[in-house]
Amino acid sequence: MAEAFDAVDVIRAKRDGAVLTDAQIDWVVDAYTRGTVADEQMSALLMAILIRGMDTPEIARWTEAMIRSGERLDFAGVGRPTADKHSTGGVGDKITLPLAPVVAACGVAVPQLSGRGLGHTGGTLDKLESIPGWRASLAYDEIVTQLRDVGAVVCAPTDTLAPADRKLYALRDVTGTVESIPLIASSIMSKKIAEGTQALVLDVKVGSGAFMKNAGDARRLATTMVELGAAAGVRTVALLTNMDTPLGRTAGNALEVRESLDVLAGGGPADVVELTVALAQEMLLAAGATGAPDPSDVLKDGTAMDVWRRMIRAQGGDPDAPLPRAAETQDVLAPAEGVLVRLDAYQVGLAAWRLGAGRSRKEDPVSARAGVELHAKPGMHVRAGQPLLTLHTDDPARFARALSALEDAVEIAPAGSRPDQALILDRIG
Structure with a gap:
């Protein structure tokens, strides 16, 4: 069968700054998914899109x-109504873990199709796989049954969901x-709309530990995604949130599950609770769940924890099983007395990765035990010699490279200094 277009003509059109027609876009995405357009041709088109824009x-x-x-x-x-959340990724971002059961406890079903970590940002599925027995892969009918019975599911996307994106994502990574x-x-x-949720809340991170380092780029990305959601009939809103400092007090898989359990038990770090509640409120509003309970209340009264336990059990996990702990730890001490004014999220994430919590390639294994525990956050007064961080790993040979990642990650200023660390920076939508 003759193809409707020639790939080289489409590449040239975008290279020269033309707006691609609907027919050109439909054909090139389909032809690449079918294997008719070669990787090197799609690579050239992706580079033309990067330079010329859309x-x-x-x-x-597209x-x-x-x-x-x-x-x-x-x-x-x-x-019941459905709502989902997507984060663009950060360090210590375990928000999905308490958020999904909180929203479900408020009466809105949460079909959370999540991913794995790559580089310095952790993946939700990697975190949950530190729970003994828990499985990430569910068939569509299992997802529907769990949403109906439990109200929340966190799992891997099915193979049939936006397969073009799976091919393009891998290609973008190497080009x-x-x-x-x-x-x-x-x-x-494409994945979130194909997922079929009625409402979507986007957590677009901005800062050193985020993919978007400055607020202007983050705002452009958030605005574009909100417009795409609205055009597809999905009620979409975005929050821009600070990722200059790690979220919470842990970065690593089992460490972050343990911290999420603290939040579900009515405690936990204030920033994790603040963002969980704020995103839950946005999800309930977008889903039209008027009269829903206050998310803060379902954290405090144990209702969200009950949903968590059912959610974990439904996917084969044991919510009572002890979480794995690292065999080796090493403290990083404060070099001076004063106010901690900076704790760089990217460098903490890089240290956690080097300790074994992250991967360089999709197929790499990750350690459930590895990671970084934070004993102080910006704004706190610290004494010289007190532990600021604790590094966790099963392989002590990893400590040296993790410590090198943390050089200049910490800044301590004289008493009286106070950093500006607002967590929620803006709302779009």
């Missing part, structure tokens, strides 16, 4: 074409085209 209708059509490459899930039979806002937005939103 306008709003182009991004919307996203739609990726959705059509697979199937779109339907949760209409669940019996230097990851930074393109149109490609980032369409990648995230």
Whole structure:
């Protein structure tokens, strides 16, 4: 069968700054998914998109074409409204773990299709796999049953969900085209729209430990994704949140599950609780759940913890099993007395990665036990010699490289100094 277009013509059009037509976009995404367009041709087109950009209708059509490459899930039979959350990734970002049961406890079902970590940012599935017996892969009918019975599911995307994105994501990673806002937005939103949720709240991180280092880029990405969601009929809102400092007091898989359990028990670090509650309120509002309980209340009264236990058990996990602990630890001490004014999120994430908590390639294993524990956050007064961080690993040979990642990660100023550390920076949508 003759192809409708020639890949080289599409590449040239974008290279020269043209707006791609709907027909060109539909064809090139489909042809690449089928294997008709070669990797080297799509690589050239992705680079042209990175350099030349895309306008709003182009991004919307590209996203739609990726959705059509697979199937779109339907949760209409669940019996309650649905809402999901997506984070662009950060250090210590364990928010999905308490958030999904909180929102479910408030009466809105949460179909949270999550991913694995790469580089210095942790993946939700990696964290949950530190729970003995828990499984990430569920069939569509299992997802629907769990949403109906429990109200929340956190699992891996099915293979039939936006397969074009899976191919394009891998290609972007090795061709230097990851930074393109149109490609980032369409990648995230194709999966989330295909997922079939009625409402979506985006947590767009900005800062040293985030993919977007400055607020302008983060705001452009958030605005693009909100527009894509609205065009597809999904009620979408975005929060810009601070990722200059790690979220909470842990970065690592089992460490972050343990901290999430503290939050579900009515305690936990103030920043994790603040963001969990803020995102839950946005999800309930977007889902139209008027009269829902206050998310703060379901954390305090144990209702969210009950949902968590059912959610973990439904996926084969043992919510009572002890979480794995590292065989070796090493403290990092404060070099001076004063106020901690900076604790760099990227460097902490890099240290956790080097300790074994992260991966360089998709196929690499991760350690459930490895990570970094924080004993102080910016704004706190510290004494010289007190532990600021504790490094966790099963392989003590990893300590040296983790410590080198933390050089200049900490800044201590004279008493009286106070950093500006607002957590929620903006709301879009």
